[in-house]
Amino acid sequence: MQDISAEIIQKASEGDLPAFENIYKAASSFVFNVAFRVVHNREEAEEVTQDVFMNVFRKLKDFRQQASFKTWVYRITVNCAINHYRKTAEHKKRSVEFDERIVSEKVFVKQEPAMTQEEHQGFINELLDNLNPDQRLCVVLRNIEGLSYQEIADSLNININTVRSRLKRAREALINFNKVTK
Amino acid sequence: MDCNKIQDLILTDYIDNQMDEKQKNMIETHLAQCIGCQEFTALVKKTVVEPFIQAERFVPSENVWIEIKDNIMQEQSVKPGLWDALTDGMSNLLRAWKPGLVFASMAMLILGAGLLRQYSIYDQELKSAKAVETMEYLSSVTQTQEGGAIDESEGFGTTIEKYFL
């Protein structure tokens, strides 16, 4: 996520829409991509993105400048995405058989020597599908968004050692998955 | 340190570059003399780091910002409370009035304002509708030429206090 100046944050907190648009421009890529990796669907990720920015706008008045703005936005993003995921998880259970069939077809594709870009993106989704939501978030924040362990801990409101153990378990699962499909 | 502990660190802090130099040197000294851990490191890089390096970044459609902006503007347009709207309307009215009428009209406005305040528990939109209605009524009663109805584009931001300063 790009840096946002204290002046922009101040202006936006007073309701200045152009200032808030600057915040959107700096943060929307992070928000949308994290949401997309959690909910796996463009439309839903856009819903989450809207939700996040409405939350940011409404709560901006109460935002304390001494806290990190980025971490604050990370946290709102993660909460909105997870809430959305949980709300729709029940619905998704019904289509799980269909998803499994798609995954098994993709495993075959993965064995081809050179993956196309599209296949590679499918493979990334497949890898993430092997993880529970907590592990998946840690991997997305670390490997795709490049957050430090401390930033991940702050975003998820967990201990830094919990970040370590989630990443460890997630990666063990990925290594196993790789062995199974080889 | 045994290979299991080393590999735990390789799987997390080492490949994520979350180590200080001292820890990093310790791992690399071990790696230099342990083929098993070298192979493990290569496997980890290949299976849990490299696939994500080329992860596609998605861009939300333009509609997302448009809808956020619309929502905010909608929230902002109902935000100024009845009292603000009313006082703004009053200052507009007062501006148009002849000085001799000010005292008598103030009394009337305060009466009207007190009455309108009762509406504060109602829905915001209802409030502004009522405010506009009442201001139109007041302006027609006093036969002013302008400033009777609340003009949203320029009305907000001034208050009756300012007028009297």
Ligand SMILES: [Zn+2]
């Ligand atoms: Zn070793």
